[in-house]
Amino acid sequence: MSKIKVNDELQEVTLPLTVTGLIQLNNVLQPDMVSVQLNGEFVERGEFDATELKEGDEVDFLYFMGGGC
Amino acid sequence: MDFTAEQIERYSRHILLQDVGVEGQEKISNGKVLVIGAGGLGAPILLYLAAAGVGTLGIIDGDVVDLSNLQRQVIHFTPDVGKPKVESAKEKILQINPEVKVVTYHQFFTAENAFDIIKDYDFVVDGTDNFPVKFLINDACVLAGKPFSHGGILRFDGQTLTHLPGTACYRCAFHSPPPPNAVPTCSQAGVLGAIAGMLGTIQAAEVLKFLTGAGDLLTNRLLTFNAKTMNFRTVNLKQNKKCPICGEHRSITQLVESEQAVCEIKSKK
Numbered sequence: 605m606s607k608i609k610v611n612d613e614l615q616e617v618t619l620p621l622t623v624t625g626l627i628q629l630n631n632v633l634q635p636d637m638v639s640v641q642l643n644g645e646f647v648e649r650g651e652f653d654a655t656e657l658k659e660g661d662e663v664d665f666l667y668f669m670g671g672g673c
Numbered sequence: 674m675d676f677t678a679e680q681i682e683r684y685s686r687h688i689l690l691q692d693v694g695v696e697g698q699e700k701i702s703n704g705k706v707l708v709i710g711a712g713g714l715g716a717p718i719l720l721y722l723a724a725a726g727v728g729t730l731g732i733i734d735g736d737v738v739d740l741s742n743l744q745r746q747v748i749h750f751t752p753d754v755g756k757p758k759v760e761s762a763k764e765k766i767l768q769i770n771p772e773v774k775v776v777t778y779h780q781f782f783t784a785e786n787a788f789d790i791i792k793d794y795d796f797v798v799d800g801t802d803n804f805p806v807k808f809l810i811n812d813a814c815v816l817a818g819k820p821f822s823h824g825g826i827l828r829f830d831g832q833t834l835t836h837l838p839g840t841a842c843y844r845c846a847f848h849s850p851p852p853p854n855a856v857p858t859c860s861q862a863g864v865l866g867a868i869a870g871m872l873g874t875i876q877a878a879e880v881l882k883f884l885t886g887a888g889d890l891l892t893n894r895l896l897t898f899n900a901k902t903m904n905f906r907t908v909n910l911k912q913n914k915k916c917p918i919c920g921e922h923r924s925i926t927q928l929v930e931s932e933q934a935v936c937e938i939k940s941k942k
Contacts, residue, residue, distance in 0.1 A: 612906060637851050646845070646913050664908045666895060668851055669825030669832045671859035672714040672869075673742075673802030 606659040619659070623652040632665060639666040674699045680772075684726055692887035698726065702772075704884040707731035707794040709782050709810055711758040713859070713869030714824050714876065715800035716748035721877035723766040723773050727884070730766060731794055733778035734758040745866030782806055784928035787813035796883055797821040798876055802858060804850040805931040811836070811843035812928055815918050820883060822876045822891075826864055827857065829900040831872035833891060834910070835879050840892040845913035845920075850931045868900055 605616040610630060617629065623642065627635045640647045641664040647655050657663070676684070676695065687693045687701070704727045708715050711734040722730055738746075738753045738761050746758075753761040759777035766775050778790060782801070787809060791797050797819055799810045807823065814821040814836065823843050824833045836842050854861075875896065882888045891907070898905040918925040 611908075634856065637856055639846050639848070641908065641910075644909060644911065646915070648915065649848075666846055666897075666908065667830075667832075668804070668847060668856045669827045669830060670804045670807065670851075670856055671802055671826040671864050672710055672800050672807075672824055673712045673859050673864075 608657055608660065609662040611663075611665055617657070619657065621657045623647055623655040623657065623663070626657060626663060627652065627665075630665070637668055640664070641666065674702060680726075683770075687725065690887075693885050697885035697887065700884050700886070701881060702726050702728050704796070704880075705729040705731070705794045706796050706798065706880055706884075707733065707791060708798045708800055709733050709806070710800035710802065711746075711748065711762040712736070712742065712800060712802060713745045713826065713864065713866075714873040715758075715762070715798075716746045717870045717873030718798055718800055718877045718880070719762055719766060720748055720769065721874060722880060723769045725877075725881055726770060726772060727880070729774045729776060729794075731776045731778065731790070732759045732762050733780065733782050733790060734762075735779060735781040745864065745869045747870065782809065784809060784930045787928055788817060791817055791819050794819070796880055798880060799823050800873065800876070802860070804856070807843065808850050809928060809930060812918055812925060815842050815844075816926075816928070822879050824872050824876050826868050826872050827859060828862055829865055829868060830897065831868050831875075831900075832895055832897040833872055833875055833879070834895045835883070835891040837890065837892050839912075841910040841912050842916065842919050844918050844925075845916045846895060846910055848917065865900060871898070871900065 606619045632638050684698045687698050706727050708718050711732050736758050738749045738756050740754050748765050749761045757779045759779050763775045818838045820837045822835050893910050894907045896907045914921050
């Protein structure tokens with residue numbers, strides 16, 4: 605098992621794993637609506653499938669929040 | 674500016690603060706702030722900025738007060754149902770603080786009026802309830818070099834960031850608006866009323882920090898919280914080189930409005 609940080613929390617995952625795989629593992633409600641930062645850099649949506657994670661990576665999932673009403 | 678004895682008493686708790694003082698209160702009193710949306714976020718933002726003595730408060734909102742607004746839009750009261758929100762908000766602001774100059778725009782913020790309205794203000798606050806306008810505020814402010822605060826709430830969650838020219842913008846993190854109805858709005862999914870107060874007061878604090886220069890703004894950071902766990906988190910952001918409006922290859926050079934979510938059209942009936 606390898607350790608990565610997702611939204612500041614340690615997760616143990618089995619590599620190889622892509623960003624898309626991590627999104628699935630975390631049961632993200634709307635996978636096509638999440639913004640992803642990997643080690644402080646944004647990953648383009650089209651690159652999620654091809655971006656492989658490695659031990660010690662820090663991933664942030666950012667979600668749309670459109671309310672204010 | 675020389676404060677009267679009454680003003681010194683009114684603002685004494687600010688003046689006592691080492692980071693504000695008389696000088697900071699003068700900056701607040703000279704400040705011109707535009708609040709876009711007089712709803713869930715706009716309500717606490719406007720109430721606190723009025724109480725703080727911000728010199729000029731602009732309010733833009735084309736809606737009228739609806740009974741379903743009162744669960745969280747604390748600047749509007751039951752007798753205000755049916756009244757334009759900008760008028761209802763102005764009345765409360767002047768009761769809290771008659772010194773504030775209130776400028777009302779009973780219309781929606783659009784690509785056509787955006788630049789003309791924001792040019793008169795030092796700082797813009799997003800208190801809107803839909804993605805097309807949130808992106809429009811971002812684009813207008815980035816293109817005009819205007820500082821602004823983004824705020825979003827949904828269910829038990831909130832997020833906010835502050836943008837100054839040269840720092841990460843909303844599009845750096847959220848490239849473009851989601852398709853209509855892909856992400857629910859408060860009117861579709863609900864929102865805990867107090868969340869609007871939690872996030873709106875954070876935005877109001879950012880405005881006062883900006884005006885006085887106190888502390889560190891939420892620039893290059895996205896603050897998110899969840900009220901179920903009461904966990905607050907700041908995610909560090911940096912300007913995204915691929916951002917379509919402030920990145921290296923800019924595809925957005927003028928304002929364009931994206932499609933409104935269906936619920937918005939419905940709520941404007």
